[in-house]
Amino acid sequence: MRFLPTLSFLVAMPALAGNPWNIDLPESRLAFEATQQGGQFEGEFEQFSADMQFSAEQLGDSHFNVRIDVTSIQTGSSQRDRELPKQDWFAMDEFTEARFETTEIREATDNVNYAYAAEGTLTIKGHSEPVVLPFDWQISDSGQARMQGELVIDRTTFGIGEGDWEDPSAVGHDVRVLVDVQLNPAD
Template identity: 35%
Template sequence: MPALVALAVLGAGAAYAVVTRPQDAGPATVLDQAASDWRVIEGDLGFAVVQMGSQIEGGFSDWTTVIAFDPDSGTGEVRVTINMDSVTIGTVTDQAKGSDFFDVATNPTAVFAGAIRPEGEGYVAEGPLTLRGQETPVTLPFTLQIDDAGVARMQGQAVMDRRDWQIGAGYADESTVGFEVQLTVALTAER
C-alpha cells in the first residue's frame, strides 16, 4: 500500500554528520555505510495511511542521512537516501513494493535533499523528495534537542499526498486507499 519516504534530521556543530539507521532483516540490498560523526542509538522512520477505512502503519528499516547543521544559526542541509526495498507495511508489503505503488524494481532508492531552517519554536527541513522518478517539494517540521552530553533527539511529523508521486495511481477513490500519508520520524543519536 502507499507510503512515503521520510527524512531524519538532526545535527550539532558546523561539521557534517552522517547518520545510518541499522538495517533490520528484510531487504536484499543494504545501503552502504558511511563514516559517521553520529551514532544512532534508536530511531523510527514510519508512516500511516488509511486502507479500506482502517489505518495501517509501516516503515523503512534501511536509510542513510548526511547533515550539515549550524546550531547557532539553526540552518543547514540534509540529504536522506532510503532503500525502498526495506519498506514493511504488514500483510501488504509485497504489494507496496510492486509497480502500482513504490515500483521498487525500477526505483530502488528515494532521495530527499533539503535545507534546514528555524521556524517558530522548532525547525523545518524543506526540499525535493525524489520517489518513483517523481520530484515533489516536501516540508517536514521538527523539534531538536541536543543535551550537554552530545545526545541529539529529533522528532518530526508531516502529512503528504501519495498522488504527488503517482503512488497507487489506479486507486483514485479514497475509500480504498487514502490520499493522505502521515509521516513520523523520531531519532536519538550521539556523537
C-alpha cells in the same frame, strides 16, 4: 605559539562544513501512518542513511541529504507488503531509492509544535516535489541529538498507488510521515 593559527584552523573546520552527525539506525525510525478501507495502519522503512549537518546556531550551514531504501518498507502485513513492490505502487524494479534533500533549514515561525523547518525536495518513484518537514532537534547531556518531525504528504503526488488505486476509499491519499532519529556527533 607558532602553530596556534594551524590549530585554530583545525578547530574551525567542522563549523565551516556545518556540524556533521551520524544516524544511529537501530535507535531511529522512519515511519508512516496510512489508511486502508478507512482503518489506520502503520509502516516503516527499515533502511535509510543521510548526510546530516545541523547546528541550531548556524542554520544557514545546516543541510540534510537523506536516502531511503524503498525496498526496506514494512507494514506489518505480509499480504500488503507483497503488493507494494508492484508497478502501481513503488515500482521497485525501477525505483529502489527515495531521497529528501533540503534547500533551506530555518526556524519554524509558522508552526507552534516544532522549532525548525526543513524545506527541501522529496523524490519518490522518480517524482520530485517540494515539501516542508517541521522538526525538533534536542541535544542530550551526553552530546547526542534527537530529531523528531512529521509531515503529511499526498501519496498520489508521487504516483504511489496508480490507476484504480487512486480511489481514496480503498487507500487514503494522506500519508503521515513520522521521523524519529537518534544521532551521534561525527568526529
